[in-house]
Amino acid sequence: VISKRGWLQSESASAKATLEQISTLLKASKKLHTQRLGLLLSSAMIEEIASNRSTALELSMEFHCKVRFSFQNKCLVTLFGLLAGLLQSEVEGGGATKNNGQLLAPLLQVMLQILSFPFCSSTD
Numbered sequence: 001v002i003s004k005r006g007w008l009q010s011e012s013a014s015a016k017a018t019l020e021q022i023s024t025l026l027k028a029s030k031k032l033h034t035q036r037l038g039l040l041l042s043s044a045m046i047e048e049i050a051s052n053r054s055t056a057l058e059l060s061m062e063f064h065c066k067v068r069f070s071f072q073n074k075c076l077v078t079l080f081g082l083l084a085g086l087l088q089s090e091v092e093g094g095g096a097t098k099n100n101g102q103l104l105a106p107l108l109q110v111m112l113q114i115l116s117f118p119f120c121s122s123t124d
Contacts, residue, residue, distance in 0.1 A: 007067045007070060008067060008070065012074070015070070015071070015075050018045065018075060019075055019078055021041070022038050022041055022079065022082065023038075023082055024038075025037050025041065026038040026039070026042075026082055026083070026086050029089070032102060032103060035103055036102075039103075039107060039109075042079060042083070042110045043106075043110050043113060045071075046110070046113045046114065047113070049067055049071045050113075050117055051064070052064070065120060068118075068120055069121070072117060072119055072120070076114055080111065083110060083114070084111070086103075086107060087104075087111070090104060090107070
């Protein structure tokens with residue numbers, strides 16, 4: 001919610017910082033718990049921004065729609081690419097076997113969240 005509240009003040013900086021943070025976590029190839037943290041952060045951001053419900057911070061629905069439109073245009077494709085790359089390296093590099101597939105289920109779940117994201121137009 002805190003990231004969402006400040007998102008529109010500097011969209012490009014917010015998108016870049018979010019993607020850099022998630023990318024750093026996901027690319028920690030030898031640290032399963034760090035990669036899982038990246039997946040949890042990704043999932044939480046997607047869930048919060050995709051939500052149609054109002055928050056306790058009393059942000060307007062117009063604000064929610066603007067943030068969603070910005071996030072879908074500035075982050076989702078890049079994030080999906082990061083996740084697809086991680087999936088490929090897990091499968092091809094044998095990581096799925098080494099760590100008993102502990103990363104595959106949450107990874108696929110976040111990818112599914114992106115594929116089922118409620119995309120909107122700028123006028124929604």
